[in-house]
Amino acid sequence: MDLDKREFYYEKFKKAMWEGFTPDDYLEYYDYIKERFGVDIDFFEDAPNDLVVSAENDEDRIEHLEEALRTKNRSDIEKITEENKRWRGKKFPRPNLKPGALEPLFRDNVPEHFCLFPFTQMNIDPDGRARPCCKWEVGNVWDYNNGSLEDKNIQELFDQPYIEDIKKQFLRGEKPKPCKACWDEEDSGMESIRYMYQMGGKQRPTATWFEHITSPTPVGLDLKLSSICNNKCRICSPFLSSKWLQEHEDLGLVSGGVLKGYRLNAKEKFITNPENIEILKHWAPRIQGIDFFGGEPLLQAEHNLILKIIAEAGYGENITLYYNTNGAIYDEEICKHWESFGHVNLNYSIDDIGKRFDYERHPAKYVEVVDNVKKYYDYVFTDKVTMDKIIKNKKYFHRFNSTRHGEYPSPEIMKQRGMKIAMINRFYITVGFFNIFYIDEILRELTTNFNMEVQFNPVHFPHHYACHILPEKMKKVIIKKLNKIKFRTIMDNKYIKCAPGGSTVNKEIDHLITFMNSSKENPDLIKHALKTIRLHDDYRKESFEEVFPEIWEFLKEYE
Numbered sequence: 270m271d272l273d274k275r276e277f278y279y280e281k282f283k284k285a286m287w288e289g290f291t292p293d294d295y296l297e298y299y300d301y302i303k304e305r306f307g308v309d310i311d312f313f314e315d316a317p318n319d320l321v322v323s324a325e326n327d328e329d330r331i332e333h334l335e336e337a338l339r340t341k342n343r344s345d346i347e348k349i350t351e352e353n354k355r356w357r358g359k360k361f362p363r364p365n366l367k368p369g370a371l372e373p374l375f376r377d378n379v380p381e382h383f384c385l386f387p388f389t390q391m392n393i394d395p396d397g398r399a400r401p402c403c404k405w406e407v408g409n410v411w412d413y414n415n416g417s418l419e420d421k422n423i424q425e426l427f428d429q430p431y432i433e434d435i436k437k438q439f440l441r442g443e444k445p446k447p448c449k450a451c452w453d454e455e456d457s458g459m460e461s462i463r464y465m466y467q468m469g470g471k472q473r474p475t476a477t478w479f480e481h482i483t484s485p486t487p488v489g490l491d492l493k494l495s496s497i498c499n500n501k502c503r504i505c506s507p508f509l510s511s512k513w514l515q516e517h518e519d520l521g522l523v524s525g526g527v528l529k530g531y532r533l534n535a536k537e538k539f540i541t542n543p544e545n546i547e548i549l550k551h552w553a554p555r556i557q558g559i560d561f562f563g564g565e566p567l568l569q570a571e572h573n574l575i576l577k578i579i580a581e582a583g584y585g586e587n588i589t590l591y592y593n594t595n596g597a598i599y600d601e602e603i604c605k606h607w608e609s610f611g612h613v614n615l616n617y618s619i620d621d622i623g624k625r626f627d628y629e630r631h632p633a634k635y636v637e638v639v640d641n642v643k644k645y646y647d648y649v650f651t652d653k654v655t656m657d658k659i660i661k662n663k664k665y666f667h668r669f670n671s672t673r674h675g676e677y678p679s680p681e682i683m684k685q686r687g688m689k690i691a692m693i694n695r696f697y698i699t700v701g702f703f704n705i706f707y708i709d710e711i712l713r714e715l716t717t718n719f720n721m722e723v724q725f726n727p728v729h730f731p732h733h734y735a736c737h738i739l740p741e742k743m744k745k746v747i748i749k750k751l752n753k754i755k756f757r758t759i760m761d762n763k764y765i766k767c768a769p770g771g772s773t774v775n776k777e778i779d780h781l782i783t784f785m786n787s788s789k790e791n792p793d794l795i796k797h798a799l800k801t802i803r804l805h806d807d808y809r810k811e812s813f814e815e816v817f818p819e820i821w822e823f824l825k826e827y828e
């Protein structure tokens with residue numbers, strides 16, 4: 270379906286959502302969904318009679334018809350006869366229902382495993398290809414031969430046939446196989462990103478049906494503009510880090526087409542196509558959030574340009590910016606850009622402390638990164654006295670923290686507290702092979718020194734760094750440590766918050782344990798992990814056993 274037609278219907282149904290749907294609007298909506306996605310929808314077919322009337326039995330209309338017959342008002346008779354044809358066999362909402370009365374019906378019609386991402390979000394990888402989200406086909410080599418930023422503009426990437434097909438699968442109630450990461454996390458009891466995003470469409474079902482499913486352009490962008498990065502974190506790869514690429518080239522680990530591809534990743538290519546600038550301006554009024562990942566997002570020149578284009582178009586204030594940064598960059602120019610936006614969510618990839626952090630996130634240094642976290646705090650608060658007061662008073666401070674894109678401080682509160690922009694700071698802790706043994710210690714240190722939310726992200730890929738491959742006897746010790754009453758009591762402190770909203774650190778630790786136990790130890794993958802570690806230790810002049818003596822005891826027999 271062409272873009273103009275989709276734009277037309279999107280505006281039409283969104284307006285009707287606010288102003289009220291007529292029976293004909295519903296019929297038009299069903300036709301639209303059928304034509305676009307090949308799916309039959311009827312919200313009211315099985316609805317209870319206190320909410321709907323059947324077209325045949327609508328007493329008002331019968332009375333209307335009788336009146337028209339009596340007065341021989343021909344145009345009314347024709348109108349009603351026409352309606353009878355269109356509405357026959359259908360049910361529609363009763364007039365004058367209480368606000369929100371239809372929400373449960375719309376919610377029940379959202380399929381159980383539905384996901385909003387393909388309808389409203391677009392993830393662009395450093396190689397320029399687009400996916401509905403960052404978890405789609407995670408860890409798998411996927412080639413849809415659908416082009417990339419090299420040969421398509423961003424609207425063409427959003428509309429590509431394979432993404433249209435995913436939408437159809439979700440509307441048919443299917444669980445697409447490439448979404449395995451979400452299904453695995455949900456099976457462990459964790460909240461997947463699918464669920465975190467408005468509970469898979471069930472949180473605001475009216476908007477799901479009439480605004481999100483019909484959205485002709487994305488409202489959220491997840492941009493990995495290139496692999497340019499200053500770190501080569503152990504769990505990362507040359508696909509996502511130019512620094513890693515250098516090491517792989519030096520070690521002769523990549524060649525040919527793969528090497529060519531990785532080098533291409535290290536090049537920014539979003540703005541090089543001038544069409545993308547115009548499309549971005551067209552999208553800007555509807556965009557609610559832009560997530561920047563990397564490489565290191567704060568090192569990307571195109572990041573600054575994108576913010577400038579949107580700010581100059583006048584739409585920055587409505588947009589929330591979300592970052593996963595390695596924390597090694599503090600840049601005042603970027604802070605200035607943020608002032609046009611006002612809502613910034615900074616997630617620091619700090620998943621260990623001290624020398625273990627330095628090892629895992631080479632060549633970043635824990636002390637420097639922690640210093641940058643403090644600098645961002647300093648930047649946000651214009652008034653040092655207010656900031657000190659807030660940091661010392663946990664109860665006071667937590668009024669500023671919340672879930673991913675919600676509940677930022679209001680302009681009044683910001684003014685009162687001396688804040689330049691509404692900023693949420695959070696530790697984004699990726700949990701896997703290197704750090705799950707130390708999670709209790711890491712959490713104690715981070716939550717004592719910083720009054721920030723934490724969020725856990727289990728490693729799925731590389732497979733050999735996922736925590737569930739670890740030896741069973743090591744898992745037992747980890748579980749014992751994580752279940753210590755003293756530790757759990759500290760984590761129970763109501764001022765220690767865990768994202769996603771509504772969760773607690775203790776609940777998420779339970780989920781991590783479930784995830785760790787989701788499969789048995791895998792000696793082959795442990796051996797592979799140790800071999801990989803040794804290779805890069807030799808290159809970097811580092812020593813896993815010296816930095817991680819406690820876990821080396823469990824692992825050395827596998828080498």
Ligand code: SF4
Nearest residue numbers: 384402405448451463
């Ligand atoms: S279910 Fe998960 S992997 Fe699939 S599109 Fe949604 S968020 Fe992405």
